[in-house]
Amino acid sequence: MRKLQFHPCGNYSETYEKEITLFETDFGRAAVLIGLIVLFAVVPFITGPYALYVVNIIGITSIAAIGLNILVGFTGQISLGHGAFVGVGAYAGAIMATTLSLPFWIAVPAAGLVTALVGMVFGVPSLRLKGLYLTIATLAGQFIIEYILVHWEGLTRGTMGIVLPSASLFGIVIEGDRSFFFVIFTALIIMTLAAANIMRTRYGRAFIAIRDNDRAAEGMGIPIFRYKLLAFAVSSFYAGFAGALLAYYMISISTEPFNLGLSVEYLAMIIIGGMGSIAGSIFGATFITVLNEVLRWLTDFLMNSGMLEGMQLNMAPLRELVFGAAIVLFILFEPRGLAEVWRIVRSSFRLWPFSY
Amino acid sequence: MKAYRGRPGIFDREHQENKRADLEVVDLSLNFGGVMALSNITMSVGTGDLFALIGPNGAGKTSLLNCITGYYRPQKGAIYFNGEDITHVPTHHLIKRGIGRTFQNIELFPGMTVLSNMLLARHIHCRYGFGLASLFSPSVRDEEVRHRRILEELIDFLEIQPIRHQLVGSLPYGLRKRVELGRALALEPKILILDEPFAGMTLEEKEDMVRFLIELNEGWGQTMVLVEHDMSIVMAISSKIMVLNFGEKLAEGAPEEIQNNPDVTKAYLGDDTPL
Numbered sequence: 001m002r003k004l005q006f007h008p009c010g011n012y013s014e015t016y017e018k019e020i021t022l023f024e025t026d027f028g029r030a031a032v033l034i035g036l037i038v039l040f041a042v043v044p045f046i047t048g049p050y051a052l053y054v055v056n057i058i059g060i061t062s063i064a065a066i067g068l069n070i071l072v073g074f075t076g077q078i079s080l081g082h083g084a085f086v087g088v089g090a091y092a093g094a095i096m097a098t099t100l101s102l103p104f105w106i107a108v109p110a111a112g113l114v115t116a117l118v119g120m121v122f123g124v125p126s127l128r129l130k131g132l133y134l135t136i137a138t139l140a141g142q143f144i145i146e147y148i149l150v151h152w153e154g155l156t157r158g159t160m161g162i163v164l165p166s167a168s169l170f171g172i173v174i175e176g177d178r179s180f181f182f183v184i185f186t187a188l189i190i191m192t193l194a195a196a197n198i199m200r201t202r203y204g205r206a207f208i209a210i211r212d213n214d215r216a217a218e219g220m221g222i223p224i225f226r227y228k229l230l231a232f233a234v235s236s237f238y239a240g241f242a243g244a245l246l247a248y249y250m251i252s253i254s255t256e257p258f259n260l261g262l263s264v265e266y267l268a269m270i271i272i273g274g275m276g277s278i279a280g281s282i283f284g285a286t287f288i289t290v291l292n293e294v295l296r297w298l299t300d301f302l303m304n305s306g307m308l309e310g311m312q313l314n315m316a317p318l319r320e321l322v323f324g325a326a327i328v329l330f331i332l333f334e335p336r337g338l339a340e341v342w343r344i345v346r347s348s349f350r351l352w353p354f355s356y
Numbered sequence: 357m358k359a360y361r362g363r364p365g366i367f368d369r370e371h372q373e374n375k376r377a378d379l380e381v382v383d384l385s386l387n388f389g390g391v392m393a394l395s396n397i398t399m400s401v402g403t404g405d406l407f408a409l410i411g412p413n414g415a416g417k418t419s420l421l422n423c424i425t426g427y428y429r430p431q432k433g434a435i436y437f438n439g440e441d442i443t444h445v446p447t448h449h450l451i452k453r454g455i456g457r458t459f460q461n462i463e464l465f466p467g468m469t470v471l472s473n474m475l476l477a478r479h480i481h482c483r484y485g486f487g488l489a490s491l492f493s494p495s496v497r498d499e500e501v502r503h504r505r506i507l508e509e510l511i512d513f514l515e516i517q518p519i520r521h522q523l524v525g526s527l528p529y530g531l532r533k534r535v536e537l538g539r540a541l542a543l544e545p546k547i548l549i550l551d552e553p554f555a556g557m558t559l560e561e562k563e564d565m566v567r568f569l570i571e572l573n574e575g576w577g578q579t580m581v582l583v584e585h586d587m588s589i590v591m592a593i594s595s596k597i598m599v600l601n602f603g604e605k606l607a608e609g610a611p612e613e614i615q616n617n618p619d620v621t622k623a624y625l626g627d628d629t630p631l
Contacts, residue, residue, distance in 0.1 A: 016504040017497065197492035201500065202482040209465060209476050216463035219425070221451030221480035221543065230486075 059184040065281040067238025073275035075231035076211030081138040084145035087258025089243025094162040104167035111244035119236020161254035274339030283338035295319040364509040367576040377547040377579035384433030408594035415600040456545025466525030477542035530561035
């Protein structure tokens, strides 16, 4: 039998195959396996409906955050329109489920594809614009999409919103938080694996090359514009997929949630989680979603408890305040985000218990 | 597996056609606003040549290379590579047709390891599509391993084994130049364009670099165009030299002819003492 490996204290790869595996050690592989078993066999059965709802939202948000990280963290194209792309996905999914009455398993990936196309359209300015200028162009995209979602009433029913039929997969109706949990997290795992795989092939390398030095990337035979568009398409596919899942999960959707605030929130997730890290996107999505819920609860509590006589109204912007402070603190103290914290924790175990 | 004996497989082109590199520059002119960077330059590089481009600062050497590699668009004239007009072909297509280059100021990716930098050069040789890549199917893995193996041969050839997993940003200048040469070679170029490969190197590093270039050129028939200021190296290794001055061609010919050319001496030294 092959010798199982705990954390090695050096590079002990013996084959080139070993250098490109996702998990460096058998220990890492086992840890992930145990984590998945706990996730699927324990979490949905011990959590209450509210906690499960939060977990599900984390799952959906993680998919969209991975998408944004591919575009911003790996390819270096800062986008302020990700929230709108999630909205496009939600509406595309909803329209396919109602008007076209497509089944769930087609509607969700198809919504992803539609969003990928829309994302490519809004990625076209990246041919000429770089950095901040491109960010402003994507900001324009955010407002254009929002406007279309509200005003194209024939398609989106405007501010009325759309109510979706219940989802069903292989003849089983998916209803309630628990069954959605399994669908959402299966999708998250597949999407995470796909992203990790893309990043260790020539596509991921090309993305990173464009981020670091586009002149040299061009000199390596990488068609810059095509790959920027591809990054926009992949990123929007993830956003659209997440949006369609969200639409099915929420049963009814309207245009309000997909505003600029959501786009900024997604950017905050990948900054806090770690730019250019797939795992970081999930950490960030978890952090921001949980922070949101905690602060909502705290704000309600402070405003209604009567503890702070006459100051209740001052507590209303608490969420925004803490949110901003969290981003600033992360940029100051751990600019590479939670993923880096996780890496440090892991590598301190590398030589444990003989750490010197 | 056969032991590696210092003969990188990618240099050993099966067909002579894969080595063919005939570069013709005809009447090329380039200006930036009112500044004439290049005027009516004509040059021709044949398969197997080690063509050196020399001239004082600002003579237009790098501009000429940038025209050949598609970074600049000349206003007048044409460039032919193996008989095809490549004057307006974008850079990334030129790479595929076999024009690889290094840069004067080293355009490596400092945040990546030596190996990742070189893997980037294999981009154009990867055959798999996006769908298979997202699944990381066995065929994708085998291909990645194949490229990794090719790179290892190059790493052996350039004697950079100890630094293959180091970040390029942490390497000294001379080694970076060598890594950049390795990356350009990993493109499998038919013609290799080197912009000042010896700049900023110690004598020992220069000697190593000369050794690599001579082996590439004489041992493997690699066609090269080289911009360099170190005359002792240029005169010793090149088969053909072209001298540029203020965007104009001053002279072209074998090293001995250039050495005895009075115009060249004048441009460099300002009087008639031989070089």
